[in-house]
Structure formats: C-alpha cells, structure tokens
Amino acid sequence: MYVAVKGGERAIENAHRLLAHERRGDRDVPEVSLAQISEQLSLGVDRVMTEGSLYDRELASLAIKQARGDMIEAIFLVRAFRATLPRFGATEPVDTGRMQVRRRISSTFKDIPGGQILGPTFDYTHRLLDPQLAEGFVPELPATSDAPAAAMPRVTDILGRDGLIETSPRADGDVPVGDLTREPLSFPADRDLRLQNLARADEGFLLALGYSSQRGYGRTHPFAGEIRLGEVEVEFLAEDVGFAVPLGSITLTECQMVNQFKGSATEGPCFTRGYGLAFGHCERKVMSMALVDRSLRARELGEEVLAPSQDEEFVMSHSDNVQATGFVEHLKLPHYVDFQSELGLLRKLRQEFAEAESSPPLREAAE
DSSP, X not given: OOOOOOOOHHHHHHHHHXXXXXXXXXXXXXXXXXXXXXXXXXXXXXXXXXHHTOOOHHHHHHHHHHTTTOHHHHHHHHHHHHTTSOOOOOOOOOOGGGOEEEEEEOSSOXXXXXXXXXXXXXXXXXXXXXXXXXXXXXXXXXXXXXXXXXXXXXXXXXXXXXXXXXXXXXXXXXXXXXXXXXXXXXXXXXXXXXXXXXXXXOHHHHHHHHHHHHTTSSOOOEEEEEEEEEEXXXXXXXXTTTEEEEEEEEEEEEEEEEXXXXXXXXXXXXXXXXXXXXXXXXXXHHHHHHHHHHHTTTTTTTOOOOSGGGOHHHHHHHOOHHHHHHHHHGGGSOOHHHHHHHHHHHHHHHHHHHHHHHSOOHHHHHO
16 A cells, blocks of 8 residues: 655645645535434445445544545545454344345346335436525425335245256355455455455446446346345354344345356356345445456356456456555655656667667668
8 A cells, every 4th residue: 555755744734734624615604514424425425334344324424524525535534444443253144135125126027025115216316406405405204104024035036946046155154254354365266255355346446347247348148136225133143142142233235136147068057146235325336246246257157258347356456446546646646766767768768769860770881
C-alpha cells in the first residue's frame, strides 16, 4: 500500500484545516447528522459497510461524512478502523433460507412458493428528477402487512429437485475457510477466497466485468434465479455454554444466478450457479458478483479461459478499490528524482539519435 510522504509540516497542517473547512461547507446550512446519512443515504452506507468489511451503520455514516461523500475514501477509513479491532472468533454460517424477507423476486418463474415480493426498489420508477424532494416532501406511508407466513424455498432448490441444476457445493467442516484480511492473496484461489474478494471488490469494477461476460467475454447466459433482501440472525458459538447464542440481526442481499452449461465429457447438460451475498441493500453489487463468480468457475467446469472475467488472477488482483486507489493516487506524490533520471536518459538517447541521423551511413563513408 502506498502512503503519503511528509512534506512541509505547516503546509500539511493548513491543508488539513482547509479540508475541514471545505467539508463543513456554508455555515448557514445546517450540518448533516450521522442519523440523516444512515437513514436517507442508506444505499451509500450499505456499500461502505460491504466494501469496508465492517457491519456498523454509524461508523459507515461517519466515514461518509468525513470523506465528503467520497465512497472509496470512506471505505478506506472503515477498513483502517477495522484493522484496529480485536477478533474474538467467527460466527456460525448465516442461514439465508430463514431470512425475514423484505424483497424477493425471481426472473425464472412467475409463480414461486411464497410469492414475488417487490419491496423497496427503483425497478419500476421513472428516471425523472422529482422536484418535490427539494421542497421537504413527506411521502405517503406505505401499506403494511404481517411478515409472509408461507415458506420461501430457494428457486435453485426447486430446480435441484428435478436434477436440472448442479448440486450446491457443501463446505467441508474440517477445512478452515480462508481469510483475505489476515493472509496474503495467492493463486490458484479456492471459491471461498474468490467470493470474499468479490464481496469486498469495487462495485463499478464488478459491474463492468459482469456486463462484459453478458456480451460474450466470459461464456455466461444468466437468469436471475432469485434475489432476496431481508434480515438474518447472526449466531456465535459460546464455548462456556456449549451452544450458539444469537448476537442480533443484519441486513443482507443475496443473489442466485442460473447459468446455462452444455455439459462436458463427465457432466451432463444442466444449469450452473453463480452466487453473490453482501451487507445491506445492494442488488447491483450481488448480481455483478454472481456473474463474475460464475465466470471464475470456468476451469472448474472445464471451459476454456479466454476473457478477463474468467481470469482469477486478473480479477482478484485488480478488484480492490483501496489498493487501486493507493497505486493510482501515489502518482500525486513527489517523484522528482525518478523523473530527473528518466529525463536525463531521454536527453541522452535523443542526442545519440540526432548524431546518428546527421552522420553519413557507414557504407557511404567507406565508398
């Protein structure tokens, strides 16, 4: 990671004061509160929590405020804070099948057990600016109902009963799950590390790769099997009592992509899976994640690796926005010595080129 070098102390201190002044803005405008950011800019908060790898709405809101709305800077702040926290252990795997669903849709079947639940979404809105929002508009309260009582089996499980989709992989309980926050990235990477990387990856980068795979650069022909949004209980195994105790609930978005697969010498034709899971409400992120996850399974499924989205080293080495920001923005730092060296070498080469051009060729001189 590239970090800033120290310059003149007084200049840096004044730059910090100027930054704080610019961040506050016009003093006649009321200061935005963390509660306002959390409640009214919730999708931005969800992105910062997901790519910052820390589920804490208040801290994510503080990071957004401190970063003046720069999401990548806010994600950097959250990750830096996260690195200071002690780790007491790992929670039990969450069961999204028991999610308290607020939104659940499928593009593969119209009628699914438990029904389609539209929930809060931009999908059916007109992309027109709403001037009422500039006037302190108070929206009408939505209709309320009890939580759905019907069971909501996953759509992929319905396909699985008929053998039309590959079996969902089961993790070996005796094999430890990798942890990108503690171990350096290495290749080849198993799917657990790939999914961790994609969950923390920059949303725009994943979106571009997922889009490229749909356009033919990655052999995916996807259907959104199911997208779920809701609350899931998190449990922690307490050794003192010998069983898992609930710690609370978190909001998650999950996507199961269904992809075509023609089969291979050992596998018959069937649908294959792409998977995405992230904090908060972030459908575009988990859909992109599921598309890229499926592309990265090319070698596993015996497919030829031709596209960027299928190359795990390319994807995983370039997906992290904090790393990318550090490497790109370090170009703003002083490189005076390096540049003078390059400048001297270039002048020497140009001088040699000019001398060679002005002198007659050796053969002519011999004549």
